[in-house]
Amino acid sequence: MSEPLRGILLDMDGVLYVGDKPVPGAAEAVAWCRQAGIPLRFLTNTTSRPRAALVEKLARFGIEATEAEILTPPVVARAWLAEHVEGPVALFVPEATRAEFSGLPQLADPAAGGAGAVVLGDLGEGWDYPTLNTAFRLLMAEPPPPLVALGLTRYWKAPDGLRLDVGPFVRALEYASGREAVVLGKPARPFFQAALDQLGLPAAQVLMIGDDIRGDVGAAQAAGLRAALVRTGKFRPSDLEGDIRPDAVLDSLADLPAWWQKNA
Amino acid sequence: MSEPLRGILLDMDGVLYVGDKPVPGAAEAVAWCRQAGIPLRFLTNTTSRPRAALVEKLARFGIEATEAEILTPPVVARAWLAEHVEGPVALFVPEATRAEFSGLPQLADPAAGGAGAVVLGDLGEGWDYPTLNTAFRLLMAEPPPPLVALGLTRYWKAPDGLRLDVGPFVRALEYASGREAVVLGKPARPFFQAALDQLGLPAAQVLMIGDDIRGDVGAAQAAGLRAALVRTGKFRPSDLEGDIRPDAVLDSLADLPAWWQKNA
Numbered sequence: 001m002s003e004p005l006r007g008i009l010l011d012m013d014g015v016l017y018v019g020d021k022p023v024p025g026a027a028e029a030v031a032w033c034r035q036a037g038i039p040l041r042f043l044t045n046t047t048s049r050p051r052a053a054l055v056e057k058l059a060r061f062g063i064e065a066t067e068a069e070i071l072t073p074p075v076v077a078r079a080w081l082a083e084h085v086e087g088p089v090a091l092f093v094p095e096a097t098r099a100e101f102s103g104l105p106q107l108a109d110p111a112a113g114g115a116g117a118v119v120l121g122d123l124g125e126g127w128d129y130p131t132l133n134t135a136f137r138l139l140m141a142e143p144p145p146p147l148v149a150l151g152l153t154r155y156w157k158a159p160d161g162l163r164l165d166v167g168p169f170v171r172a173l174e175y176a177s178g179r180e181a182v183v184l185g186k187p188a189r190p191f192f193q194a195a196l197d198q199l200g201l202p203a204a205q206v207l208m209i210g211d212d213i214r215g216d217v218g219a220a221q222a223a224g225l226r227a228a229l230v231r232t233g234k235f236r237p238s239d240l241e242g243d244i245r246p247d248a249v250l251d252s253l254a255d256l257p258a259w260w261q262k263n264a
Numbered sequence: 265m266s267e268p269l270r271g272i273l274l275d276m277d278g279v280l281y282v283g284d285k286p287v288p289g290a291a292e293a294v295a296w297c298r299q300a301g302i303p304l305r306f307l308t309n310t311t312s313r314p315r316a317a318l319v320e321k322l323a324r325f326g327i328e329a330t331e332a333e334i335l336t337p338p339v340v341a342r343a344w345l346a347e348h349v350e351g352p353v354a355l356f357v358p359e360a361t362r363a364e365f366s367g368l369p370q371l372a373d374p375a376a377g378g379a380g381a382v383v384l385g386d387l388g389e390g391w392d393y394p395t396l397n398t399a400f401r402l403l404m405a406e407p408p409p410p411l412v413a414l415g416l417t418r419y420w421k422a423p424d425g426l427r428l429d430v431g432p433f434v435r436a437l438e439y440a441s442g443r444e445a446v447v448l449g450k451p452a453r454p455f456f457q458a459a460l461d462q463l464g465l466p467a468a469q470v471l472m473i474g475d476d477i478r479g480d481v482g483a484a485q486a487a488g489l490r491a492a493l494v495r496t497g498k499f500r501p502s503d504l505e506g507d508i509r510p511d512a513v514l515d516s517l518a519d520l521p522a523w524w525q526k527n528a
Binding site for chain 2: 124130137154161167168169172173174175
């Protein structure tokens with residue numbers, strides 16, 4: 001017999017909205033959770049926009065949320081760094097992401113060495129050989145600083161075509177340095193753990209809802225949560241033919257209240 | 265009982281010379297092989313210098329060799345491409361390496377797409393985000409062209425410090441595209457196979473001699489050859505404490521004739 005469900009983690013893009021369009025009924029489903037007193041957190045790998053911008057976007061779709069309820073890789077990474085790292089951190093992240101790390105001591109001149117940790121984000125055009133080499137040399141110091149990755153996303157689709165995201169650069173520097181990154185984003189377990197810590201609930205009592213069969217559903221299940229797949233966003237019917245079995249499949253988030261009342 | 269040894273593969277840097285200094289007795293050992301009629305090939309992952317420059321370097325140390333006897337990743341890659349690929353190849357290699365691919369149809373404008381294969385070398389400062397993204401988009405075409413790597417070297421030591429070599433960029437593009445590279449350099453088996461094909465000998469009859477316990481000795485043994493480790497170049501005593509057992513350990517290449525007469 002499963003434990004009763006008491007909390008919810010919600011992926012954002014593909015579940016609450018698809019690009020700039022709200023998913024019909026999603027706002028009502030979130031409002032229903034609020035009324036029912038079900039604690040929830042929003043979980044997204046988006047690192048290009050600060051949380052304030054995400055709060056605004058949700059508000060436009062009629063969804064109330066606070067910054068504190070939104071967990072992004074930089075937010076979780078900041079907490080991890082504050083707990084685990086002493087020296088100044090070297091941030092290889094876009095300008096918009098840098099704000100999420102305010103308050104942490106930052107390395108003024110990475111080329112001079114001496115990082116307490118090396119943090120890799122979706123730096124995009126900012127990645128060139130000297131920058132990668134600077135990150136590499138920091139990682140080869142003794143004692144070696146931890147390599148922290150803001151997710152492992154492979155690529156994203158820009159208007160002019162596919163573009164490399166943070167993941168490939170993490171793999172490059174892992175291979176060069178012979179070390180493994182601490183990944184603070186989906187699908188890594190510490191990212192889900194940070195959300196559970198905020199909810200104050202054990203994994204077995206929390207439902208993750210997402211549109212990505214691997215990054216949301218499979219990853220959450222691997223972290224001990226139950227997981228529902230929605231048939232919106234990047235969902236494709238073939239997602240249900242693989243080795244990952246969602247604990248629930250919903251046509252959209254609008255079906256959550258009915259499912260929850262019957263199954264939670 | 266092992267088969268008799270009939271041919272030799274020689275690593276260059278660390279075996280014949282260390283940087284700009286010849287290994288004492290190495291020239292005499294190579295000359296002895298020639299006189300004894302033992303066929304040999306030189307095997308190096310160096311891609312920064314064309315074979316003509318390597319022949320000159322060997323000549324300065326009193327070692328006779330022809331370009332045809334030197335196998336480098338570009339040379340083996342060119343042969344592989346000629347056999348396996350029809351369309352024009354997209355070369356992400358330094359200018360000096362490009363000459364080794366002359367005669368193969370080359371993609372004039374990689375950003376326009378349409379590569380028959382994507383070849384990655386030690387492009388160094390040439391790696392920037394647009395260049396990596398161009399290679400990535402070529403790899404995501406349908407049908408996907410093969411990803412060919414000129415070795416998997418992690419880094420090298422420049423006068424001003426460590427510098428990323430080709431390997432990290434191969435790993436980045438493998439991860440982004442979800443594909444595996446054909447690696448044509450040590451420690452990959454096809455590289456050794458190309459040398460065996462040139463010698464016209466089966467693996468069991470050939471001895472690889474190198475100073476790298478993994479890239480030379482372990483890799484050659486994995487390809488079915490026997491392998492000798494020399495205590496010159498990058499050799500460290502701890503190399504002999506791991507899981508790889510060389511078939512012979514020589515103080516230097518100077519000891520080869522005596523060893524061969526007793527053991528071949």
